[in-house]
Amino acid sequence: MNKKGLLLILSGPSGCGKGTVLKELLAAEPNIFYSVSATTRAPRPGEEDGVNYFFLSKEEFDREVSQDGMLEYACYCGNCYGTPKKPVFDRLERGEHVILEIEVQGAKQVMESCTEAVSIFIMPPSLAELERRLVDRQTEDEEAVKRRLAAAVDEMNLAKDYDYVVVNDKVSEAVKDIAAIIRAEQNRSCRMSELIG
Numbered sequence: 001m002n003k004k005g006l007l008l009i010l011s012g013p014s015g016c017g018k019g020t021v022l023k024e025l026l027a028a029e030p031n032i033f034y035s036v037s038a039t040t041r042a043p044r045p046g047e048e049d050g051v052n053y054f055f056l057s058k059e060e061f062d063r064e065v066s067q068d069g070m071l072e073y074a075c076y077c078g079n080c081y082g083t084p085k086k087p088v089f090d091r092l093e094r095g096e097h098v099i100l101e102i103e104v105q106g107a108k109q110v111m112e113s114c115t116e117a118v119s120i121f122i123m124p125p126s127l128a129e130l131e132r133r134l135v136d137r138q139t140e141d142e143e144a145v146k147r148r149l150a151a152a153v154d155e156m157n158l159a160k161d162y163d164y165v166v167v168n169d170k171v172s173e174a175v176k177d178i179a180a181i182i183r184a185e186q187n188r189s190c191r192m193s194e195l196i197g
């Protein structure tokens with residue numbers, strides 16, 4: 001029988017570089033399926049429906065939630081975000097690892113409903129560096145940067161609830177750390193039952 005894949009949760013404040021870390025991790029580890037989230041946020045330039053997110057109206061999003069189609073969902077800085085449930089469980093059953101890139105409220109829901117999930121919090125090297133990255137990427141206006149920085153402080157206070165904390169000072173090092181976490185988690189005795197009984 002196929003061994004089930006790992007359910008990985010990746011969180012971290014907006015601007016901590018999770019997107020870049022994730023992109024490099026997915027390039028280095030082909031057995032990881034990236035779960036595309038649904039959101040009511042408007043697409044940013046260059047973002048594609050079904051690739052970066054499923055861009056839904058609030059009505060469509062609410063319908064998915066009411067039909068029990070979301071593994072978790074949360075509102076973040078005025079928009080709704082959620083993880084479509086079916087693709088996640090389909091891939092895990094096939095033995096693929098699945099990674100959810102989600103904020104802290106959604107992560108808490110998944111930690112509670114899927115206790116075997118492995119959670120990783122990405123920390124920026126400092127708050128000053130986080131602000132610099134948020135301003136530099138020019139995807140949010142000044143108000144949105146302020147909101148995201150305030151949210152970041154609250155989010156970083158929850159890092160202790162995660163299984164692992166990875167500091168994203170250098171992307172390649174953060175990717176190596178996550179790959180090492182995955183490798184170690186695969187070899188936990190509780191996941192080797194077919195070998196050791």
Ligand code: 5GP
Nearest residue numbers: 037038073074076081082083101102103106
């Ligand atoms: P952004 O608008 O910058 O793409 O994402 C804002 C925040 O929403 C990020 O912290 C991101 O991790 C989070 N997020 C993205 N997808 C989901 C999701 O499906 N569920 C939850 N709870 N958060 C998500």
